[in-house]
Amino acid sequence: MFYWISWSIWVYLTFILKKDNSYRRRLTTALLLVIILSNIHFPFWRFEINISGLFLLIICYTAISGEKRKTIIYFYICSFIVSIAYVTFHLFEIFDPIWLIFKKEWMVGICIGYLSILLEKTVRGRLLIIISGTMQGEILYAYILSRYEFPYQIGSFAYLDACALTAALLLGWSCIEKFASFFENYFNIIEKEKQKLS
Incomplete structure (x- = not known):
């Protein structure tokens, strides 16, 4: 799942996204390195630590460090909340596995994705708190x-699968939000034109 989602995003960033996007080259390079x-x-x-997970954490910390002090504190609090949720989920899986209704990766992805939507408004901020929070977790x-x-490997393929799935769900949700705001603006314009005509 990690490879499939990562390559799909990389193909989108490389061939479909506009060439003048300032983040395009950095994102494609970082994703390829991961x-x-x-x-x-x-x-x-x-x-036992996986290098790609550690690399993702370093990227998140570097991106967050360029923000203002209040924003850094807020990101820290949000990523801490995500970390606690991630660890709690995995501990519940060990002590009471009966409550896992469907695949673990999907449940983690939906829970962490929903939590990030509640905590942060921008896609960039959501991805940062998801990756840093889950890796800290x-x-x-x-x-x-x-x-x-x-024994447990930090940042293993199971983690990368869950992280990639969460990012994909989050990107899908962001697309739905953009479509919803587009249609809302479109219908508002039509409504205003109708009011002018009447």
Whole structure:
């Protein structure tokens, strides 16, 4: 799922998005690096860390650091909320797996995506808090499991699948929001023209 969604987004950014978009080159390069690094991991202390997950976290921190102080604090709080939700979901999965109604990736994607929609208005902000929050949640979850001697790879393909699916759901929701605002403006214009004629 991670490769399918990532390549689809990369193809869109490379061939369909307007060439004059300022974010286009940076996004395509970052996404290509995430795909390339997705199969590389290294041991650190008691953990096994996937480089692409760490790379995503560094990108998010770099993007957030360029904001104003109040915005940085707000992003930190939002990503902390997402981290706690992510860890709680995975702990519930271990202790009470009966409540998982359908595939875990879809449930995580829907829950985290909905949470980001509630917390942030812009697509960029939503993606930043999703990626930073879930990756921080991965680190916290791995730490909790290490206390009980359970092995866990931070930023594994399961994480990348859930993260890619969440991003895809979020982008789909943003498209629906844009279409809704377009139709609302269109019908408002028609209504005003009718009022002028009458």
